[in-house]
Amino acid sequence: MANRGGMNQGELMKQIQAMQAKLAQAQQKLEETVIEASAGGGAVAVTMNARPELKSITVQAEVVDPDDVEMLQDLIMAAMNEALEKVRAGQMQQLAGLAGGLNIPGLTG
Secondary structure, eight states: BBBBTTTTTHHHHHHHHHHHHHHHHHHHHHHOOOEEEETTTTEEEEETTTTTTEEEEEOGGGGGGGGOHHHHHHHHHHHHHHHHHHHHHHHHHHHHHHHTTTOOTOOOO
């Protein structure tokens, strides 16, 4: 018996299982993807995976000024936000690829 999308239940289950496998692969890729970003001309640099999970923060000694802690905080925040934006962009690209793999009306294009 076909559903309104013209696909029978067996075909739908196969597509769902294939998508689950692709999702597992995408999650593994997120763990392995390394994102780097910096601020202040490299004065502060961060490294994270695309999960996102922070892996390291590097701060150059010359930007550590006890009289201007706000500048250091701003640099850290700028580097983190840049890295997170890169993560979001990569995640959206992967999700778009996954959704395109299903031929279900309403989920694609």
